[in-house]
Amino acid sequence: MVFDPITISLLLAAAIRLGAPMLLASLGELVSERTGVLNIGLEGIMLFGAFGAVFGLQLTGMPYAAVAFGALWGMLAVGVVAIAVASLRADQIVVGIGFNILALGATSLLRDMVLSPAFQSPSLRNVSSYRIPYFSELPIVGRAVFSQSPILYGAVIVAILFWIFFRHTRLGLIFRAVGEGASAADAAGISVTNIRFSAMLVTGIMTGIAGAYLTLVASGGVFVDNITGGRGYLAVAVVIFGRWHPIWVMLASILFGAADALQYQGQAIGLSISPPLLLMSPFLLALIAWVLVGKSKTGPSEIGIPFLRGQK
């Protein structure tokens, strides 16, 4: 294996670039899970966001309007899940899986119907990368960390804001209470349904942006069927790996991004492992996350449990 500064820089850059969609989605998922909702539908929501972004790009020709479209589509998509899960109290796993299957078919159909194959994407350099003055000149980390998409910088700021939100604000306390003891929150006069619904809307926005990032930053404005390729599921694993903490979730998504990057960069660094095996590595990591963290349960205790007042 070759490890010179340039390779390391490239590998790190790829890890962060590919970790970004998982960071965005897992930060969103974190908010839901903290209120006790396990949103498996992340994969489908991300797909809708990815489609929505390209659709928006085609309509407006403006990259940032496209990102907003992705967020909006993500929010609408999560609305469907939230009505079923938070308002109608359906089983969260069943709804999520069903929704993902629906999303795969629906986005494929919509692509066929509304996206023009001849569409020439405008320059996406604005959303793809921004060199932060001075810092981007630093060796190794300059290219790897400080020459990324502005969306990623936004995600890092959001992670820090979430951390402050959960730790230091009253609303954050209420969100956590709904996830740790829904009936206690209910008795304190808090609407569990409203809190879970709002949390899921945040999840939808973040995940929609994650989808937008995939199409706009990672694939040059093109939507292909199943473009998410399991990254929504991986984001759920990232939350667990990051132990429901925004900062750890950030680091965990870089780790997952690195595993994702190996399939592209593996050969560059002289790793003599078959590419299909490398392709598997993020999922292997996810499996390890489930097993390791599953053993020492530290997640919100109400996770996955619909709230019904007065249940035995």
Place this chain on the structure above:
Amino acid sequence: MLNRPYVELTGVSKSFVAGHPVLEEVSLTFRRGEIHAILGENGAGKSTLLNILFGMHQPDTGGILLEGRQVIHTSPADAIANRIGMVHQHFKLVPSFTVAENLRLAASPSARKRLVRNADIEKIAKDYGLPVDPKAIVGNLPLSLQQRVEILKALINRAELILFDEPTTILNPSEIEAFYRVLRQIADDGRAVVVVTHHLGEVLAHAEHASVIRRGKLISSAPVADRNRGDFVREMVGKSVDLDMPLKSDYVANGATVIALKGVSVAPTQSSSGLNNASLTLHAGEVVGVAGVEGNGQRELFELLAGLRQPESGTVEAQSRHPNGRAIAGLVPEDRHHEGLVLDLPVSVNLLLNRIGQEPYSRHGRLVHGEIARKAEEMRVACDVRARSVSVTPRTLSGGNQQKIVLARALNEDAPTVIVYQPTRGLDVAASEEVLKRLRQAANGGKAVLIISSNLDEILRVSDRIVVLYAGQTVGKVTSDTPREIIGDLMTGGGKQGSVNA
């Protein structure tokens, strides 16, 4: 001021299933400075009444008057805003949060300002006479302290009417005394207190006013001073039950020994003293009561007799054993929801859970549903489990009926021994009576029955012999004629006889 009604319920009715009213035309008056007890059997509608006051449920008809003006509570938030607080039977606390976080969560906007620093909380709690450590994780606190946090939640929101749903079920006798001192203080400060309970003794000793509800109807509401124990029991149960009549046999100790514990020891844990050289013999045809304050080795004793654990020293000699060496006994565990029943499997399966893999209930690995249903129905009728059929799940049944299922299974076990642990916890007067009668019948039928309970009353009523467990030792061999004071003394470590062979 003290005699004017503070909160009134006027003709409140409520049904969850059409045609099956839980409450019918109940009118009650709560006054400041008064401890008002609401008595009734399980399922009488007491908790529903409190939930309506607290906005968890809305009445179908009737309403709530607050100082004479009509109020509507559509959610707990409305009730809290109207200065009503509630201490639920199953605490509404977030177990993973600290005391401070739980209080801040529940505090109204105006109360929140006073809770900014942990030191503020510590001081307020102390001022109310309910000191707590604001930094403690609630889930790690003993139940009596968790209850204290619940009371503080109500006080911090300046509640003027505080509702308590079965507050003493989880407390031991000395904690109960302390609890009522707190209630007295709360009432003396000019607040109204409502306590739902089915412990008559507490009502007679501490409440000014008592109302009895039976099957959703208000039977009586009057000052306690004018009433006696018998009146209340008659009104609660609807018929006369003589609670002081012992359920005794004319048993003479000549039955065969079915189980003998000889000098067994189990290491202590944080919540229990373990067992320390304890000895116990059980004969066919007798009921033996194990009295003692919780945490003095009861759980370990139950687990040893149930074959769930091995002693670290000493021996367990049992007359009948499984091929795998485990002692066979009919078991009624302490926690019927988790250890006694599979709440979401049908009653039939629960009744036969100990035999379901054997003939004739299963053949060649296949369940014989017809036979299971037939036998289960037979057991259901024999034990008077009030369920529509054996195919419903125990989750939908009352606590009394759930316990009858566990007991029916234990008595149906092909073993000479029945070990019951807290057999009447959470059950009302009539259901408790049923359980104790069945245990007596089982002994008369030749079984050896061991009752491990922290309820001295029931032990005194039904036992032929009594053993007191203190600090993991069997410290006394007393009979039901032994004065309560002496048994109480033994239970709290007063008896210095040391270990005896009971």
